[in-house]
Amino acid sequence: MLSVNTRLSKQDITSAALARFTRPSVLLKSWAFWSLVVASILAFKRGLPHDLIEVLTLVISASLGALLSVMVSLAFLLLRVRGSLKEGDGVLGEHEYQLTADGLLEKTSVNETITKWSGIKEVQKASRFAFIELKNGTFHIIPLRFFPSQNHEASFLSEIQRLIATDA
Secondary structure, three states: OOEEEEEEOHHHHHHHHHHHHOOHHHHHHHHHHHHHHHHHHHHHHHOOOOOHHHHHHHHHHHHHHHHHHHHHHHHHHHHHHHHHOOOOOOOOEEEEEEEOOOEEEEEOOOOEEEEEHHHEEEEEEEOOEEEEEEOOOOEEEEEHHHOOOHHHHHHHHHHHHHHHHHHO
């Protein structure tokens, strides 16, 4: 079966988190949520707008406030991710991924885990990473630079998708 060996660093995890959380759909949902929150707070404090100028002021203020909120949230998320990672915790360092008949086998310095194909939700590729999303909401992150070739990368990822579909 196919396999790939990786070595994850703090920079890899930070870049992967940034890639996941800056997808347009995620940013748009966050911005829309915070726009509503900020608009509600402003309307509560100032009262409902009575004319077009007040409506435009509220919309612009809420939009800019939401943009700032999203940027601050993203900064705190990245700081939290970087601060929580330590060598020897099984996240940073060497990872070996093997595709087996039973599932995706991951080996690190601290564990060996097999995830059955039915436990994998999907495989996504974004910029420099492949994300294997598990049904419990966690991810395996594989930097694409660790594949020896684009053919190996394509074969590995398409085989996972095939095995997920076969097991469904």
